Amino acid sequence: MTLEIHSIRAAPDQILFGFSLNLTNQGSVDAVGLMVRIALNQGSAMTEPVLARFFDGAGGSVLRDDMALAPGAGERLDGEVVLPRATIEPLPMGGKPMLVPVAAFDVTYHWDGAGDGFGQVAGSFVIGRETGPKESDRLAPLPLDRATYVVSQPGARATAMRRSL
Incomplete structure (x- = not known):
């Protein structure tokens, strides 16, 4: 699972984030019944216990439901x-x-056949403004003292908070 942030736009009443979530089935059987959920908030509200509860199924919004991915196949949402x-x-x-x-993001799925099972891939990402090359570790925070603006170099970095079953 990888995340690309394409746009960050601030309006007087909201901040909008345009994104692409890239999923790939790295297994050897079809992954079916995929459900993709998303949660977004400020970092101070997304503590490890909150993210763990989200990964357990609490909160968030369904981004896509009932997808299927063949082995090696990918999809961009x-x-x-x-x-x-x-x-x-x-x-x-x-x-x-x-x-x-x-x-x-939380992606749950199952597979059929010998060894029927359930899988999950979940992860969290800090979002901000790129401060240098895309490989740089640092992102700048977003200003809240301006009513409207567009971030020219939006970016995201995976955090250590993730789950894979």
Whole structure:
């Protein structure tokens, strides 16, 4: 599972994130009944216990349901998610209100045949503005002191909080 952030746009009442989630079946049998869920919030609200509960099935929104992926096949899910400004508690940085958003994705599936089973791939990503080459570890937070803006170099980095069953 990889995440690409294509756009970050701030409006007076919300921050919009355009993304592509890339999924690949790395197994040897069809993965069926895939359900993809998403959760988005500020980083301080996406603590390890909150993410663990999300990975356990609590909260979030269904992005796609009842997908199937053949062995080696992949699919790109494009979408846009919104974070209402009214739900954001600004993080003061350098005397300015900032936002460090975190998106979490949870993909559950099953397979048929010998050894019927259930699988899950879940992960979380910090979202921000690129500060250098795409391979750089650092992303800049998003300013909340401007009513509208577009981030010219949006980016995402996987966090250590993930699950694979």
